[in-house]
Amino acid sequence: xxxxxxxxxxxxxxxxxxxxxxxxxxxxxxxxxxxxxxxxxxxxxxxxxxxxxxxxxxxxxxxxxxxxxxxxxxxxxxxxxxxxxxxxxxxxxxxxxxxxxxxxxxxxxxxxxxxxxxxxxxxxxxx
Amino acid sequence: xxxxxxxxxxxxxxxxxxxxxxxxxxxxxxxxxxxxxxxxxxxxxxxxxxxxxxxxxxxxxxxxxxxxxxxxxxxxxxxxxxxxxxxxxxxxxxxxxxxxxxxxxxxxxxxxxxxxxxxxxxxxxxxxxxxxxxxxxxxxxxxxxxxxxxxxxxxxxxxxxxxxxxxxxxxxxxxxxxxxxxxxxxxxxxxxxxxxxxxxxxxxxxxxxxxxxxxxxxxxxxxxxxxxxxxxxxxxxxxxxxxxxxxxxxxxxxxxxxxxxxxxxxxxxxxxxxxxxxxxxxxxxxxxxxxxxxxxxxxxxxxxxxxxxxxxxxxxxxxxxxxxxxxxxxxxxxxxxxxxxxxxxxxxxxxxxxxxxxxxxxxxxxxxxxxxxxxxxxxxxxxxxxxxxxxxxxxxxxxxxxxxxxxxxxxxxxxxxxxxxxxxxxxxxxxxxxxxxxxxxxxxxxxxxxxxxxxxxxxxxxxxxxxxxxxxxxxxxxxxxxxxxxxxxxxxxxxxxxxxxxxxxxxxxxxxxxxxxxxxxxxxxxxxxxxxxxxxxxxxxxxxxxxxxxxxxxxxxxxxxxxxxxxxxxxxxxxxxxxxxxxxxxxxxxxxxxxxxxxxxxxxxxxxxxxxxxxxxxxxxxxxxxxxxxxxxxxxxxxxxxxxxxxxxxxxxxxxxxxxxxxxxxxxxxxxxxxxxxxxxxxxxxxxxxxxxxxxxxxxxxxxxxxxxxxxxxxxxxxxxxxxxxxxxxxxxxxxxxxxxxxxxxxxxxxxxxxxxx
Numbered sequence: 001x002x003x004x005x006x007x008x009x010x011x012x013x014x015x016x017x018x019x020x021x022x023x024x025x026x027x028x029x030x031x032x033x034x035x036x037x038x039x040x041x042x043x044x045x046x047x048x049x050x051x052x053x054x055x056x057x058x059x060x061x062x063x064x065x066x067x068x069x070x071x072x073x074x075x076x077x078x079x080x081x082x083x084x085x086x087x088x089x090x091x092x093x094x095x096x097x098x099x100x101x102x103x104x105x106x107x108x109x110x111x112x113x114x115x116x117x118x119x120x121x122x123x124x125x126x127x
Numbered sequence: 128x129x130x131x132x133x134x135x136x137x138x139x140x141x142x143x144x145x146x147x148x149x150x151x152x153x154x155x156x157x158x159x160x161x162x163x164x165x166x167x168x169x170x171x172x173x174x175x176x177x178x179x180x181x182x183x184x185x186x187x188x189x190x191x192x193x194x195x196x197x198x199x200x201x202x203x204x205x206x207x208x209x210x211x212x213x214x215x216x217x218x219x220x221x222x223x224x225x226x227x228x229x230x231x232x233x234x235x236x237x238x239x240x241x242x243x244x245x246x247x248x249x250x251x252x253x254x255x256x257x258x259x260x261x262x263x264x265x266x267x268x269x270x271x272x273x274x275x276x277x278x279x280x281x282x283x284x285x286x287x288x289x290x291x292x293x294x295x296x297x298x299x300x301x302x303x304x305x306x307x308x309x310x311x312x313x314x315x316x317x318x319x320x321x322x323x324x325x326x327x328x329x330x331x332x333x334x335x336x337x338x339x340x341x342x343x344x345x346x347x348x349x350x351x352x353x354x355x356x357x358x359x360x361x362x363x364x365x366x367x368x369x370x371x372x373x374x375x376x377x378x379x380x381x382x383x384x385x386x387x388x389x390x391x392x393x394x395x396x397x398x399x400x401x402x403x404x405x406x407x408x409x410x411x412x413x414x415x416x417x418x419x420x421x422x423x424x425x426x427x428x429x430x431x432x433x434x435x436x437x438x439x440x441x442x443x444x445x446x447x448x449x450x451x452x453x454x455x456x457x458x459x460x461x462x463x464x465x466x467x468x469x470x471x472x473x474x475x476x477x478x479x480x481x482x483x484x485x486x487x488x489x490x491x492x493x494x495x496x497x498x499x500x501x502x503x504x505x506x507x508x509x510x511x512x513x514x515x516x517x518x519x520x521x522x523x524x525x526x527x528x529x530x531x532x533x534x535x536x537x538x539x540x541x542x543x544x545x546x547x548x549x550x551x552x553x554x555x556x557x558x559x560x561x562x563x564x565x566x567x568x569x570x571x572x573x574x575x576x577x578x579x580x581x582x583x584x585x586x587x588x589x590x591x592x593x594x595x596x597x598x599x600x601x602x603x604x605x606x607x608x609x610x611x612x613x614x615x616x617x618x619x620x621x622x623x624x625x626x627x628x629x630x631x632x633x634x635x636x637x638x639x640x641x642x643x644x645x646x647x648x649x650x651x652x653x654x655x656x657x658x659x660x661x662x663x664x665x666x667x668x669x670x671x672x673x674x675x676x677x678x679x680x681x682x683x684x685x686x687x688x689x690x691x692x693x694x695x696x697x698x699x700x701x702x703x704x705x706x707x708x709x710x711x712x713x714x715x716x717x718x719x720x721x722x723x724x725x726x727x728x729x730x731x732x733x734x735x736x737x738x739x740x741x742x743x744x745x746x747x748x749x750x751x752x753x754x755x756x757x758x759x760x761x762x763x764x765x766x767x768x769x770x771x772x773x774x775x776x777x778x779x780x781x782x783x784x785x786x787x788x789x790x791x792x793x794x795x796x797x798x799x800x801x802x803x804x805x806x807x808x809x810x811x812x813x814x815x816x817x818x819x820x821x822x823x824x825x826x827x828x829x830x831x832x833x834x835x836x837x838x839x840x841x842x843x844x845x846x847x848x849x850x851x852x853x854x855x856x857x858x859x860x861x862x863x864x865x866x867x868x869x870x871x872x873x874x875x876x877x878x879x880x881x882x883x884x885x
Contacts, residue, residue, distance in 0.1 A: 043156040044148060061153070062179025065146075066188040072132065073192070086159065091145075122329040 226535025231542030330379030536578030
């Protein structure tokens with residue numbers, strides 16, 4: 001029985017490749033994955049994120065589940081029990097309307113941040 | 128979202144099962160994919176687990192997000208605390224009883240405070256209601272009726288101004304006046320009810336012309352009276368009440384919301400008649416008849432200061448126009464203060480005292496807990512070793528104290544309820560504000576807050592100190608249960624604090640008891656043993672006894688006394704004296720320069736002082752014409768005024784014995800001598816206990832049909848005096864005590880006799 005753990009992804013395998021990631025970015029990735037792939041179960045989402053990031057992000061797949069719960073509590077995704085491709089019972093997640101709107105908002109703010117950083121780096125680099 | 132998390136607390140098992148299934152599915156899918164890639168069964172499974180990360184950690188993380196961990200932990204801790212309580216019931220009992228007593232006492236005092244000060248008044252627009260007082264120097268009293276009429280006519284700041292009074296009268300519900308009882312009857316105009324926002328339940332209120340003589344034989348009764356005497360008969364309107372031998376018609380019923388303390392009465396006034404104490408109440412002669420009740424309803428938006436300034440202006444005008452009003456000003460008091468005013472200092476002191484008691488209880492419990500928790504060091508060490516943080520341990524100890532506090536709170540509230548019932552029964556008789564002492568939501572909230580407060584107070588320090596565990600040392604075999612130095616100092620401080628507070632309380636209580644005892648043993652200045660006092664209320668017709676008849680009654684008394692003088696030694700013996708209140712006005716011009724306050728004069732038969740009360744008189748000037756049986760109310764008789772003098776009176780040099788004082792009005796040619804009796808505490812015998820200063824009544828003599836009778840019984844009243852000694856024939860049969868003959872049945876010769884110090 002401990003206190004609340006901070007929601008920062010920890011890589012227990014110290015030294016392995018992989019960068020720590022903030023929860024906001026993981027959320028956005030999950031949402032985007034669901035937008036592209038449609039309804040998907042937790043394992044599928046985790047594998048997809050690994051693929052897209054081309055193995056640079058070695059996240060512990062389990063960390064996706066607290067994020068999924070968070071998104072569910074915020075009403076951006078919803079969960080239903082269904083059957084997977086190999087006949088297993090699994091929980092499938094899908095986007096809600098609010099979730100869709102959230103993607104747009106987050107994308108915008110990301111692009112703004114990226115643009116600002118780019119400008120910054122450009123000016124710092126130039127002489 | 129919080130709501131779903133709150134609900135999730137109760138569906139914990141199902142949610143856990145779902146999470147488990149989901150995670151299992153994930154691992155199996157991962158293992159299958161690995162197998163498809165060519166790994167062996169075992170390798171596939173292990174790689175899936177590795178890729179996943181810590182399964183237990185994920186499960187924990189999900190659980191934390193799903194429920195409300197704080198509440199769940201609390202639940203668990205409280206459950207544990209309850210189990211601990213059951214395991215050591217003795218300790219639990221001590222703690223709970225201590226807490227119950229402390230919290231119960233505080234709650235009881237708070238409920239009194241609530242009833243007297245905090246609860247809003249039961250009137251609409253209570254914020255705009257004020258009480259109006261006439262002020263002269265340091266004396267405050269109710270105004271007179273003509274003054275109030277002028278205030279009402281000339282003010283700009285009030286919606287309504289009403290003057291009212293209450294008298295005890297003989298009331299009977301039947302036409303012939305049978306079964307009369309003494310009831311406190313209120314005298315009020317419709318303005319009074321309207322100012323208070325009281326609307327009739329049935330019927331109507333008084334009209335304006337019913338306040339005039341000849342039209343005022345109407346009455347309004349309260350709902351309680353209607354329920355108890357008429358059983359809520361809807362045809363009660365139009366029935367007749369007999370009040371002091373006069374027929375009154377019931378015209379309306381008002382709800383029982385007018386509290387007794389408005390009328391300085393112990394219970395609510397059940398019957399009202401129009402405000403007409405006597406026909407001349409509005410005439411100029413009555414302008415100095417003060418001490419009537421007066422309330423006012425401010426206009427919306429008007430502040431009390433504005434209204435007071437307005438009335439002061441009018442009072443100034445009146446003081447210039449009428450000599451009797453000279454020196455009088457006006458003060459306004461919010462009506463709520465009328466309810467609470469005198470009790471405030473007492474209540475604050477009492478609250479402080481019970482607060483101290485609670486502090487003592489808390490520090491007691493703190494040291495108890497500390498002592499107890501030293502025995503649990505190993506348990507705490509174990510938990511620390513298993514990974515509990517220090518905040519978790521503190522939370523656990525606090526949860527235990529919280530459980531104790533809540534249980535103690537509940538028991539304390541129960542105790543307070545019982546105390547309040549007892550208090551209401553006893554003290555309600557003397558303090559009308561306490562008549563309806565109930566526990567409302569404020570009291571419960573206070574009890575809860577007190578419980579939480581004590582929990583924090585006596586729980587935090589022990590919790591902090593007890594959980595300072597060195598896990599390794601404590602877990603060693605043979606580790607002693609020693610208390611850290613921090614605990615030691617804390618406990619010393621606690622004990623010191625407790626002793627200090629206890630001393631304060633003891634000293635205070637001791638002083639209080641001493642003061643009470645001294646008050647009881649005070650020498651009132653006259654002989655009080657075997658003194659019995661009583662009063663009867665004579666209906667109007669009695670008052671108009673012509674003088675000779677009154678004298679003959681007194682003669683008869685004396686005759687009776689004389690006859691019995693022979694049997695004095697053998698039998699019981701009663702002497703009766705009568706004191707009439709007779710108004711004499713003192714010309715203010717003569718005395719005003721000397722006396723900063725108004726002067727009350729009472730006419731007393733001389734036998735009162737010599738025989739019945741036996742007050743030693745100084746400067747006893749036995750003027751030859753003062754001998755009994757002369758009556759001081761005969762015109763042109765030289766009478767004597769005995770001024771009751773307090774110590775301050777000595778400071779007034781111009782007033783000394785044999786000073787002549789003039790009277791005005793009824794007996795313009797009377798002159799009186801002054802006999803000064805110093806340090807006289809005669810008031811113990813009278814009903815108005817507060818009047819130690821000379822004060823003035825006027826104009827009441829024809830109206831106060833109360834006769835005070837002082838009876839000295841030479842021997843203890845266990846033996847019945849002979850009935851012949853009491854002139855019962857003089858009392859008309861239609862009095863309230865009709866069926867009580869003036870025979871001392873049960874040793875009560877008259878109604879409302881009180882035994883005093885015998």
